Amino acid sequence: MTRHYLMCRPDHFAVEYAINPWMDPEAGADREVAIRQWEGLRGVYEELGHRVSLIDPVEGLPDMVFAANGALVVGGRVYGARFTHPERAAEGPAYLEWFTSNGYTAAREAEFTNEGEGDFLTLDHLVLAGTGFRTEVAAHGEAQEFLGRPVVSLRLVDPRFYHLDTALFPLNGHNVAYFPEAFSPGSQEVLRNLFPDAVVATEDDAVVLGLNAVSDGTHVVINAEATGLQLELKRRGFEVVPVELAELRKAGGGPKCCTLEIRG
Numbered sequence: 109m110t111r112h113y114l115m116c117r118p119d120h121f122a123v124e125y126a127i128n129p130w131m132d133p134e135a136g137a138d139r140e141v142a143i144r145q146w147e148g149l150r151g152v153y154e155e156l157g158h159r160v161s162l163i164d165p166v167e168g169l170p171d172m173v174f175a176a177n178g179a180l181v182v183g184g185r186v187y188g189a190r191f192t193h194p195e196r197a198a199e200g201p202a203y204l205e206w207f208t209s210n211g212y213t214a215a216r217e218a219e220f221t222n223e224g225e226g227d228f229l230t231l232d233h234l235v236l237a238g239t240g241f242r243t244e245v246a247a248h249g250e251a252q253e254f255l256g257r258p259v260v261s262l263r264l265v266d267p268r269f270y271h272l273d274t275a276l277f278p279l280n281g282h283n284v285a286y287f288p289e290a291f292s293p294g295s296q297e298v299l300r301n302l303f304p305d306a307v308v309a310t311e312d313d314a315v316v317l318g319l320n321a322v323s324d325g326t327h328v329v330i331n332a333e334a335t336g337l338q339l340e341l342k343r344r345g346f347e348v349v350p351v352e353l354a355e356l357r358k359a360g361g362g363p364k365c366c367t368l369e370i371r372g
């Protein structure tokens with residue numbers, strides 16, 4: 109099925125502050141390389157037949173390339189992001205403004221801190237929601253009320269996996285791949301109960317942000333370095349599309365981080 113993705117070209121990308129353990133401002137990042145890698149990802153989506161819309165990057169917002177954090181869109185309703193760190197705060201209104209000026213009238217400015225699809229991942233009948241580092245539990249309730257979908261809270265415990273989408277991705281509408289150790293014992297149990305047939309990833313694949321992947325139910329767009337996970341996905345019948353995004357990983361992001369799915 110054709111998907112609709114919102115992306116933001118990394119024209120102002122830089123690693124100039126550290127708000128997660130992947131970021132080292134001393135080492136920085138090469139913007140030209142990041143743009144080339146990002147263009148590769150955008151090209152992959154277009155080759156797969158998906159629709160890609162673009163939001164204008166804003167100078168002074170070096171993390172704006174990580175569009176997944178900008179909002180959560182389900183059934184045409186847009187739940188806006190409210191960022192944890194002041195460095196990213198202006199991205200919330202910028203993304204919300206894109207949606208309202210593109211005809212999404214059911215758009216809500218969030219009352220509680222949440223980082224959009226970074227911590228909310230949508231399946232057919234429920235939304236999985238991360239907390240522990242960025243998104244507040246109160247935002248899970250706010251999203252449930254606004255979207256009318258059950259929201260299941262999951263607690264993240266490893267700072268390397270500070271967003272839910274660094275530790276888990278939906279394979280399709282009813283199953284997921286995830287790295288168990290990124291979650292609290294209770295949340296691991298919830299995941300085992302909900303998804304007995306899940307793909308369980310190793311730490312080797314998780315530390316190259318292999319779980320920050322985008323599946324359309326048939327193809328999985330995934331960081332090239334996550335080779336073990338790719339083999340398992342192929343064994344399960346998925347078509348794996350590896351992408352090279354190492355420059356963006358220096359800010360703590362991968363393919364999913366660059367991709368906000370617009371549903372409905």
Ligand SMILES: CN(C)C(=N)NCCC[C@H](N)C(=O)O
Nearest residue numbers: 128174176226271359361365
């Ligand atoms: C879902 N997305 C977008 C992510 N998981 N992460 C990207 C955010 C990276 C940024 N430096 C930050 O720390 O906020």
